[in-house]
Amino acid sequence: MTRGMWTLPNALTGLRLLAVPFLGAVLAVAGDTPGGRWVALALFAAASLTDLADGWLARRWGQCTDFGALVDPIADKALVATALVCLSARDLVPWWATVVVLAREVAVTVLRLTVLQHGVIPASRGGKLKTAAQTTMIVLALAAPEWTAVLTAVVVLTVAWTVLTGLDYGAKAAALTRARRPALQPPAVSPPHAPG
Template identity: 40%
Template sequence: MNLPNKLTIFRVILIVPFIILLLGGQAGWFGENTFVTDMIALAIFIIASLTDLIDGKIARKYNLITDFGKFMDPLADKLLVCSAMIALIEMNRIPSWVVIIIIAREFIISGFRLIASDNGVVIAASYWGKFKTTFQMVMICLMIANFPQLQILTNIIMWIALILTVVSLIDYLVKNKDVMKNTK
């Protein structure tokens, strides 16, 4: 269990207090002031997001890449982002159809990677996928913060994240179309 893998596990663990604070604040579990719980939840989300950046850099720099990390790191990212977006639906801060498109893309890519893996092909993350993830995380941060003055910016970022979600899906499928042709 190396440091990058510990950071990945830490990211998964952080989802629990993040969701409790975010939804518990809305439910009134911590009093009337949801601003405080939203800001603490936002801080936890940012810390969790940064562990994704840090664990990958450490793993690559010190050659600490493991099978566990290859499997768990993207799963931890999906759990964090999907948990946040589903909570934001409940808080009426993001339309459900946007989240459905984003989660559908994740299922499609995960299935595609599974098929590729069965055929001995590893599909690396693309720049489009990395841009998508960055914009999704910024979008989530803005939606958690929920500052009325930033609503137009939040909507623009949401649309960019949505477009990048679709573009990255198309990019993966086009670049790796031979994977489907060579299935067992």
């Protein structure tokens, strides 16, 4: 982890966060029209591309930071949550799927913050695949909402993977807490030996 927070990868993460209210506004105002959905799709795709770019640049340039490890998944969650809530409000994604996904994301975020004193849990490969699955679901709902059978299958698979990766983060948080706890305890003092 590097110490500097002001890096290009972190700036891209910040831009992704800034895109969230604009995406929500487009879907709220014109999400029931094909034109509005295509504008939202373009905005969502551009914001999602910054997720690929910031991670690649951070690794290539050696600019991985604690800030990026913490804020990057939060930006992903904010983008996905906004899109899902708006799509469910337009009856394009079932509410049960949105509720399960949001509950998992809130739980993982709270978990990350709770164990922050022990260390940062970076996004795992399974977490990245989860984000890709959620992105695919949202893109499909925006681009082809009439593909109901395909969309339903994608929704079920995405929700299942989302829950599984949430359980994985829980296991990692428990392991991190157990690994750091002994270091915080004073070393044991052996009793003095009786003279022989």
